[in-house]
Amino acid sequence: MEKTKRVRRKSKAGAAFGNVLREIRVAKGWTQEDLAYETRLERTYISLLERGRGQPTLSVILEIANCTGISAPELIRKVVEALDTTKR
Secondary structure (H helix, E strand, O other), X not given: OOOOOOOOOOOHXXXXXXXXXXXXXXXXXXXXXXXXXXXXXXXHHHHHHHOOOOOOXXXXXXXXXXXXXXXXXXXXXXXXXXXXXXXX
């Protein structure tokens, strides 16, 4: 039996989170490697998140918020706002 390649699809929420994450990272002047170092996550995972191809767990959201100096509720609020603007 032939294995099929699993394709990660973008979700609207994932894409919104990725856009917000990229904005925060760039505003801090960090590369993906810098963010990965600070959060102790893999750089490839940061890339997946920013491209909307990965869904962060609550633990990841909390770690990103902590390391970037943004509160978790503020991070989620920014994602919700980004989702709202894409619906219009």
